Amino acid sequence: MEQQQWVLSSPTLGIVFVGASFVIFYLIGWYSQKRAKIATDYWTAGRSIGAVTNGLGMASSYMSLATFMGVTALILNLKVPFVYMWIQFSLSIPLITLWYGAPLRRLGAFTPAQFVRERYGLSTSYITVLFMILVMVMYALGQMIGVAKVFEMLFGFNYSISLICGGALIVGYVTIGGMYGTSYNAAFQMILMGIAFVIPLGAIMKAMGGTGWYFPPLLYSDMVPAMLEAVPDFFDMKYGFKWYLALIPCFTIGAMGLPHLGMRVYTASNLKSARNAMFWFTFFCGIVFSATYTMGFSGVFFQATSGQAIAPTDFDKITLILNSVYNPAWVLAFVIAGAIAAGLSTISANLMAIGAMIAQDIIATIKPNLPDKTMKIIGYAAIAGGGAASILIALDPPTFLVVSILWAFGLAGVTVAPAAILGVWWKPANRYGAFTSILVSGLVYILVSPYIFPDIVISTGLQAKVGMSGSLFCVPLSFFLLTTVSMITERIPSLMMRIPVEQDKMLVDKVHGWSEYSDERYNSTTAGIIIAAVSLFFCIYAVLPGGWA
């Protein structure tokens, strides 16, 4: 089969659609930001965002450029196992809200790092912030690379110029808009990308002969027999139990540690609104995620049945390729605008998180009495600086679009989620335990990745590259260290005298909404022992050979 390289034949329409969408993003950002009265409004949108808008925003910060590009590429490579990897991402916001989003919203936090500071002290919060910034930069990096690739296709510039122009446009609108602009833009972008993804997909299915084209996310079963004939292993599960189990620590718990998702809960007008928003989040996510699987399915179907092979380097352009083959040029232009909107919504959420951590968790902690005006300027500078750093790193990018983002999930799961979860739910968790757990398990996760010392890994292949094998070991390690170090140090009075134990414990009751402190709540030693034992079991299970294939 001859492989064909795909390029955009007529870029003018694409430029018009993308240009128009950028004008709208800037206008929304500029008008929304006018509502920010004080510096903290810039980070939380005055805690005024309603349930549907917030649900759209939550979903859009998940609908990254990967939805249009990386995911369909990986379905082409991995086939159905990648679908299982993607399905569980919808659990993130419901789990964050359930385990610590609502308590942190009660605390009035800007980022999870702020809770870490209040609960575990300054030193631990600085390490957390450093890991979180690393996670967010890696996350934003993948999006920057993707946007640059789309600009490259669209304008015909070389990669570096596309990256710098596209990156500057994005950083500009995020900096101007703050969280108000980001939230309203994200809601608009979610609608734009949803329409740009799902409706053209229906036309593609119709052209391919699918009778369920009027609801692409689910109605393509009539194409299944032809698919099974052309690609008999498409629905094979391929991997072993350990591979599917590792999805939980790496991506489910990992997503719980992502600060930009947690921040969506803090922007809600109240807790009830935040919880209602997660219903809308699952609804919108479900539509686009399911349509993504259909797009991946259609890509594999197209490659197997049309006689036209797609070059591996073009796998991440499959959405654009299918649209260029089956739809008119103006539809392809609209899809490109949707793809860029998807990248933008995620980058803007990443940059907001980076900015909030630099401005609120580092600078405002070191210099707590800075005037509001100065804090506003620092906010703008923090976002612009974070964006510039992402652009510079993306100039020499990793080879595959999605991998670095997925690996970053695991790092968030190792360094943020256990400390936040136990900090909210288990009073004996103390500053020594949290410091040790975050630092040691974070460093071990980096060490066992194939990127540092390729010979020191928990497993090899895809599960090592995307951080699944590392997370299967390091997330339980983090829980184990936090519980055991806390329980041991709790029995050493000289160490306990150095930290404000009572104050830390009282915070736990407060974030749950209890006005009076009770030692009986969230204080079980048995729970700590069970968590430590279960975690140790999974650490051992992770390093045992086999189980992945």
Add this chain to the structure above:
Amino acid sequence: MNSAYKKEIRYTLIFSVLLLICGHLGLFFVAFPSLQNHMVFGFPSQYIIPVLMGWLGLMVVVWFQAKLSNDLDDEIEEYSGSTENVG
């Protein structure tokens, strides 16, 4: 210990399990291979059931989660007279 506290712990654990089931049904199909390759709505079972549960099943669980957690908040607030923001 009051009932609202016990309810809070119970809800958190139950909903965590339900959410994990909705999002990780692939585990059941790989653990019990005999569940695979039955056609459901024209798709292999190991594909369409996780896809449907990860969307529509999840929406049902999340709706109950939101409703019961909101009711519980009212109960805790009533018990302790707390305000929403403690920051």
